[in-house]
Amino acid sequence: MSTSPRPFNFSAGPATLPEEVLQQAAAEMLDWRGSGMGVMEMSHRGKEFTSIAEQAEADLRTLLAIPSHFKVLFMQGGAIAENAIIPMNLSRGGVVDHVITGSWSQKSAKEARKYCTAKLAASNEADHHTTLPAHGSWQLSDDATYVHVCSNETIHGVEMHALPDLAALGSTAPLVIDCSSHIASRPIDWSRVGLAYAGAQKNIGPSGLTLVIVREDLIGHALPDTPSAFDYQVVADNGSMYNTPPTYAWYIAGLVFQWALKQREVTPQGELTGLAAIEARNIAKAQLLYDYIDGSGYYTNKVAKDCRSRMNIPFFLPDDSLNAAFLASTQGAGLLQLKGHKSVGGMRASIYNAMPLAGVQALVDHMKQFAASHG
Amino acid sequence: MSTSPRPFNFSAGPATLPEEVLQQAAAEMLDWRGSGMGVMEMSHRGKEFTSIAEQAEADLRTLLAIPSHFKVLFMQGGAIAENAIIPMNLSRGGVVDHVITGSWSQKSAKEARKYCTAKLAASNEADHHTTLPAHGSWQLSDDATYVHVCSNETIHGVEMHALPDLAALGSTAPLVIDCSSHIASRPIDWSRVGLAYAGAQKNIGPSGLTLVIVREDLIGHALPDTPSAFDYQVVADNGSMYNTPPTYAWYIAGLVFQWALKQREVTPQGELTGLAAIEARNIAKAQLLYDYIDGSGYYTNKVAKDCRSRMNIPFFLPDDSLNAAFLASTQGAGLLQLKGHKSVGGMRASIYNAMPLAGVQALVDHMKQFAASHG
Structure with a gap:
């Protein structure tokens, strides 16, 4: 089995599973x-x-x-x-x-x-x-x-x-x-x-x-x-x-x-386990991505802030003509299955429990690079 | 992964799968x-x-x-x-x-x-x-x-x-x-x-x-x-x-x-491939087991000969009081899941495509030994 890190898979489902489960x-x-x-x-x-x-x-x-x-x-x-x-x-x-x-x-x-x-x-x-x-x-x-x-x-x-x-x-x-x-x-x-x-x-x-x-x-x-x-x-x-x-x-x-029951997350409120740890991580992951999108001046998410999903985050580039280039760039960067659903368009990052914070960080880093080079 | 041969699994379903598929x-x-x-x-x-x-x-x-x-x-x-x-x-x-x-x-x-x-x-x-x-x-x-x-x-x-x-x-x-x-x-x-x-x-x-x-x-x-x-x-x-x-x-x-399409079987009629090979093997497997049962003077199968299944072969010991000993002996011999369905009783050997002839031969050999020692 390969020992190199796996790509981050943002599929809406079927979706990425914890590596240790596989x-x-x-x-x-x-x-x-x-x-x-x-x-x-x-x-x-x-x-x-x-x-x-x-x-x-x-x-x-x-x-x-x-x-x-x-x-x-x-x-x-x-x-x-x-x-x-x-x-x-x-x-x-x-x-x-x-x-x-x-x-x-x-x-x-x-x-x-x-x-x-x-x-x-x-x-x-x-x-x-x-x-x-x-x-x-x-x-x-x-x-x-x-x-x-x-x-x-x-x-x-x-x-x-x-x-x-x-x-x-x-x-x-x-x-x-x-x-x-x-x-x-x-x-x-x-x-x-x-x-x-x-x-x-x-x-x-x-x-x-x-x-x-x-x-x-x-x-x-x-x-x-x-x-x-x-x-x-x-x-x-x-x-x-x-x-x-x-x-x-x-x-x-x-x-x-x-796997879920074993999860642990150290937070300012102390160490959390199981579902509490998973929820804390999901909050952090979603906040990282939404905060970047909102502050980017480049990408947009159209959902009202009080009901934005922690799991499925649609986002749009400034112009649909950039979509193909963005998708090609993510594929090359080991960021998979980011194409949005056809009924909404744009991109969608599904960041379920098995997606680590590092995966969202990698996506945000890549989005920054893309915005800088296609701004 | 283990390199020792796997036991033969006679489950009626879910059932044994080809090892190379797994x-x-x-x-x-x-x-x-x-x-x-x-x-x-x-x-x-x-x-x-x-x-x-x-x-x-x-x-x-x-x-x-x-x-x-x-x-x-x-x-x-x-x-x-x-x-x-x-x-x-x-x-x-x-x-x-x-x-x-x-x-x-x-x-x-x-x-x-x-x-x-x-x-x-x-x-x-x-x-x-x-x-x-x-x-x-x-x-x-x-x-x-x-x-x-x-x-x-x-x-x-x-x-x-x-x-x-x-x-x-x-x-x-x-x-x-x-x-x-x-x-x-x-x-x-x-x-x-x-x-x-x-x-x-x-x-x-x-x-x-x-x-x-x-x-x-x-x-x-x-x-x-x-x-x-x-x-x-x-x-x-x-x-x-x-x-x-x-x-x-x-x-x-x-x-x-x-896997099925790749199967080959050499028969007196020549080499068969795919489904024809699988069928020939299934005929041989079923015949081996039925012939032994019918000739054993010990085990019985109650189905009329013109409609006996090649896949699922129920059989009975001379007395139900022997069932537990038989099942214990097969488990120890690497022959799994032979207990009959509760509505029929006795034993049942399901010998689907993925069961090799060697598995049926091992079962027959074991049945012979058991009959000799419990006759």
Whole structure:
């Protein structure tokens, strides 16, 4: 294996993983801890994989402080499949409220309309998805079975830094959050959440695994047409093994959870560990990049400062005609996958948990050089 | 990495993979061919993963001689999810015919009843799933939108050595086959097939990837409640990337396809390559084990000889009280995961493509020793 440093990979997902996780996965590929089998080759019902699966769930519960009255489901299909699976399981064919804050929440609302009456509670569309609608402006339905938000919009770079307190807004409905692109980057206030879901391919592991963390009392009401493999009650009753789970992705996720729990960060407030350390590092990384962009007089980020994502940072050069030269220069500098999403344009730096501060510093240094030579 | 030979792993799935595939995956884990990224870390829309995905599909088409009027879809959820997804896409809410030959075909019929009128065309239940119903006895509906069979029953060890010719049986319906546990072990007569589906975790790669190979004219008729991520038209129109696909599993499948295409087997009929070589080896492996069982006077297999599976071979000791001792002895001998499925009991040897003849020989040698010492 190469000993030279790897390039910094800013992909929005699938995304960079901790190097030590990949090293361990490579070392265990042919023989997991003396079992004589690689993890891909194990029966999901054998004692070896059972121990991997249970440890991963336990570590995730520790990392995110998930209360015991929430089930953790290891599913398939990504957040896009969940956009159908959630209304199938939770809507009872009634009314649900959707808050639109970018491409992903729009997609969720559109899919939900197949299964229930999905009402528009609020939208930032008039601001081109660069703000968040004030909580007081949300039009919540009295009879909603849930309220759906995307708590971090991967494409538009808009993040809810606090989850809405629906009770304070006069709603008794549970909150459903698509937290695909910032799960495990910061704590989650579970007292405000009914269901959290996330595709794994940003902060958790490989694509093909979806985490659904759902309050127990919300399951058991699936519509009759719900496929058994996607009925939360069936999945929960079978420990996420009604169908064969994506075992290798589950294993990699477990390695990532162990890596996350081991993280330490020394701050002015003392040494932090686990999720607190990760959050402190994410704050520092995002601040480094946003501060440089804002002060550069060259690059711009269009998102309102109170809702800028710590994970996904779109930015623009002074002129789109510079984009190709910028991308060519980053590629040569070992800074990968910075091209912005086609619906927004420009550049996007996704700086998930596995991106070190040194990677953001390298990007900022390169951006300075480019601005100086193309100013 | 260890240089001692690996144990032989008879798991029914997830199952043993070719050692050279695992070696290559381990070597490329941190850096796929100079890209600076592992495969798990690549955007599914980037040029690197696009090349992996396209090569895998092309190699699968070559390996299985898939005609150009079939779409190959890389999906998620396994065969159990497809048990719902297929009637959602193909049944139009009408009548479908199901042939029952074991646990898997039973499960398929039960799930289909959520979406359409699933009729029982034939069943081997009276024979405890140890035979196949004669084609002439099938009660096919005039108005069926498809006929569903499981062409290899993983649990009961029953295999269709030829697919039914529905046209010859007077039906114009397309044939749908669950070929999860014998895909790529033998040729498929595509002229008799409308849709073939398979979870990857037997002959293809890791769990979490499902292959759906479907005649183009059958797609585009999904029921309105079909989740977009599982609508074959949507999946096909987006090159299996409407939702983020299980990229790493797709990559491993591609390595397995390349391994399969390289296989060579010298037979009395000359040197065979690719799928023909694999089939010849599978015939030899199954014959070795069945011949020994039948001649042993000790072990038994209950499946009728004309429909014994080449892939999954259940067998029984003279008395169930010997099972624990047998399993303990195999574990010590480097022969793994031989315990039978709980619904059948006894033992089961799954001898998929990646199991070499030497593995079956080692199992037979061990069975002989055990019989001699416990006779």
